[in-house]
Amino acid sequence: xxxxxxxxxxxxxxxxxxxxxxxxxxxxxxxxxxxxxxxxxxxxxxxxxxxxxxxxxxxxxxxxxxxxxxxxxxxxxxxxxxxxxxxxxxxxxxxxxxxxxxxxxxxxxxxxxxxxxxxxxxxxxxxxxxxxxxxxxxxxxxxxxxxxxxxxxxxxxxxxxxxxxxxxxxxxxxxxxxxxxxxxxxxxxxxxxxxxxxxxxxxxxxxxxxxxxxxxxxxxxxxxxxxxxxxxxxxxxxxxxxxxxxxxxxxxxxxxxxxxxxxxxxxxxxxxxxxxxxxxxxxxxxxxxxxxxxxxxxxxxxxxxxxxxxxxxxxxxxxxxxxxxxxxxxxxxxxxxxxxxxxxxxxxxxxxxxxxxxxxxxxxxxxxxxxxxxxxxxxxxxxxxxxxxxxxxxxxxxxxxxxxxxxxxxxxxxxxxxxxxxxxxxxxxxxxxxxxxxxxxxxxxxxxxxxxxxxxxxxxxxxxxxxxxxxxxxxxxxxxxxxxxxxxxxxxxxxxxxxxxxxxxxxxxxxxxxxx
RNA sequence: CGGGGCGUGGCGCAGUCUGGUAGCGCACCUGCUUUGGGAGCAGGGGGUCGGAGGUUCAAAUCCUCUCGCCCCGACCA
Numbered sequence: 001x002x003x004x005x006x007x008x009x010x011x012x013x014x015x016x017x018x019x020x021x022x023x024x025x026x027x028x029x030x031x032x033x034x035x036x037x038x039x040x041x042x043x044x045x046x047x048x049x050x051x052x053x054x055x056x057x058x059x060x061x062x063x064x065x066x067x068x069x070x071x072x073x074x075x076x077x078x079x080x081x082x083x084x085x086x087x088x089x090x091x092x093x094x095x096x097x098x099x100x101x102x103x104x105x106x107x108x109x110x111x112x113x114x115x116x117x118x119x120x121x122x123x124x125x126x127x128x129x130x131x132x133x134x135x136x137x138x139x140x141x142x143x144x145x146x147x148x149x150x151x152x153x154x155x156x157x158x159x160x161x162x163x164x165x166x167x168x169x170x171x172x173x174x175x176x177x178x179x180x181x182x183x184x185x186x187x188x189x190x191x192x193x194x195x196x197x198x199x200x201x202x203x204x205x206x207x208x209x210x211x212x213x214x215x216x217x218x219x220x221x222x223x224x225x226x227x228x229x230x231x232x233x234x235x236x237x238x239x240x241x242x243x244x245x246x247x248x249x250x251x252x253x254x255x256x257x258x259x260x261x262x263x264x265x266x267x268x269x270x271x272x273x274x275x276x277x278x279x280x281x282x283x284x285x286x287x288x289x290x291x292x293x294x295x296x297x298x299x300x301x302x303x304x305x306x307x308x309x310x311x312x313x314x315x316x317x318x319x320x321x322x323x324x325x326x327x328x329x330x331x332x333x334x335x336x337x338x339x340x341x342x343x344x345x346x347x348x349x350x351x352x353x354x355x356x357x358x359x360x361x362x363x364x365x366x367x368x369x370x371x372x373x374x375x376x377x378x379x380x381x382x383x384x385x386x387x388x389x390x391x392x393x394x395x396x397x398x399x400x401x402x403x404x405x406x407x408x409x410x411x412x413x414x415x416x417x418x419x420x421x422x423x424x425x426x427x428x429x430x431x432x433x434x435x436x437x438x439x440x441x442x443x444x445x446x447x448x449x450x451x452x453x454x455x456x457x458x459x460x461x462x463x464x465x466x467x468x469x470x471x472x473x474x475x476x477x478x479x480x481x482x483x484x485x486x487x488x489x490x491x492x493x494x495x496x497x498x499x500x501x502x503x504x505x506x507x508x509x510x511x512x513x514x515x516x
Numbered sequence: 517c518g519g520g521g522c523g524u525g526g527c528g529c530a531g532u533c534u535g536g537u538a539g540c541g542c543a544c545c546u547g548c549u550u551u552g553g554g555a556g557c558a559g560g561g562g563g564u565c566g567g568a569g570g571u572u573c574a575a576a577u578c579c580u581c582u583c584g585c586c587c588c589g590a591c592c593a
Contacts, residue, residue, distance in 0.1 A: 014587085153592075157590095236592095272593080273593055307551095308551065347554075348551080353554045365553085377552085
């Protein structure tokens with residue numbers, strides 16, 4: 001059977017991923033090492049992600065603002081763990097002028113900055129500096145801000161969307177009177193991410209707490225949402241941190257309480273990035289390309305006129321335009337329907353496959369027959385095939401216009417359902433001892449609805465939550481198996497039995513998986 | 517940063533061993549034909565072979581250096 005991509009997921013998952021990103025017209029590599037060009041279809045998806053998250057952030061009381069791209073080097077040095085965590089991947093600005101020397105344009109040796117600036121890898125320190133000025137009294141708290149920005153982390157190996165040297169994200173930063181208030185905020189935003197992933201991205205995730213070794217540099221607690229990709233690997237899709245008073249103490253974010261004494265504010269930070277787009281690809285893509293859940297599709301319905309290049313075209317185009325007008329007048333998933341007529345002068349079936357690769361949820365094909373019968377031919381991207389054939393369904397135009405919204409909503413929930421059962425069927429919770437864990441991840445597993453390569457599953461196992469050296473020992477056991485502890489899910493189903501690492505009594509369950 | 521691989525029109529590749537001055541497929545442009553499922557035929561445009569230096573009468577091809585990309589590790593959202 002001919003598919004729209006050259007590489008199948010089961011052939012080579014990472015090659016497949018690259019091909020989807022490129023052939024769906026989302027992004028491409030750029031002339032700059034490790035940095036990508038996000039093209040309109042990919043950026044359109046990101047804009048919808050932004051719009052929906054932004055709405056949710058504001059609904060939970062946050063306001064947007066903007067802090068500088070550059071951070072003075074000594075700011076980073078103020079929080080010890082923070083330096084440790086980011087030092088190895090900083091882009092540093094050292095000069096402010098160029099000069100031609102021996103015919104070559106180079107940084108002017110006489111224009112060296114007295115203090116180097118770093119390009120933000122994250123903004124805790126520069127924002128803390130402002131918080132110090134903004135906060136004087138308990139009446140100023142909480143401070144709840146968010147910024148949409150680009151950040152730079154000089155990664156060794158990059159992959160489009162999943163790990164690029166520069167990426168787009170949002171970072172929320174808040175300050176609170178005490179631990180309870182800050183902790184509540186941390187969990188609130190984690191829940192915003194979880195719900196967004198599930199209901200908007202149709203990407204099932206598991207929310208939980210990271211182990212102490214996986215914490216954000218400078219955090220007391222780090223929580224994540226973890227999504228299962230179709231190769232069975234875990235993708236950390238969002239994080240929310242309770243920072244305690246680390247940054248407040250490092251940078252003097254103090255306030256006077258009602259009782260008159262001076263206290264450090266408790267801060268949080270939380271973020272998601274363009275990595276979500278990579279997660280979308282690996283959650284919903286298939287061997288014909290991307291499938292975009294309707295809530296995030298820049299065009300939810302693409303109308304493809306079947307043109308001949310003669311007089312017969314005019315009524316077809318007119319019919320398509322009228323249909324589009326009707327569609328965009330109605331709403332689906334809480335917003336006006338986004339529909340487009342692709343009038344490009346190109347073979348109709350070539351255009352069809354272009355849109356299949358991009359993953360537009362509904363494709364409507366209109367030729368003389370449809371115009372004649374006042375009908376439409378419709379393809380659902382999430383269910384392209386009937387057996388081995390692509391068979392558009394024929395429907396009256398009125399009926400289609402009236403049901404377009406519910407069709408889109410169907411697709412949204414079908415995609416979520418499919419991804420959810422994929423994940424749920426692959427989380428094993430019956431492993432009671434470490435040896436069985438090795439066997440579980442060692443064996444090659446195969447499935448009808450997924451790629452046959454690699455560890456297709458996760459394990460949910462009881463442990464005693466060791467710390468320090470004991471935790472290091474656990475990680476050392478997992479390392480040869482290339483396994484990592486993803487998180488301790490927030491919804492614990494009642495733990496019983498012994499820790500699979502130490503045999504001591506277990507206190508909670510954790511997720512174990514290979515990860516991106 | 518360690519190991520491996522690769523850089524030739526927009527994309528994918530052949531040519532490199534055995535130096536003689538660039539070719540194929542897709543894409544693109546023009547024309548004609550075709551049109552219910554990713555069109556056919558004909559004609560055409562576009563590259564000096566990642567970059568720099570060297571050897572040579574002559575370099576995509578040999579040598580040196582360098583940059584970048586991909587895969588596996590380490591690191592990471």
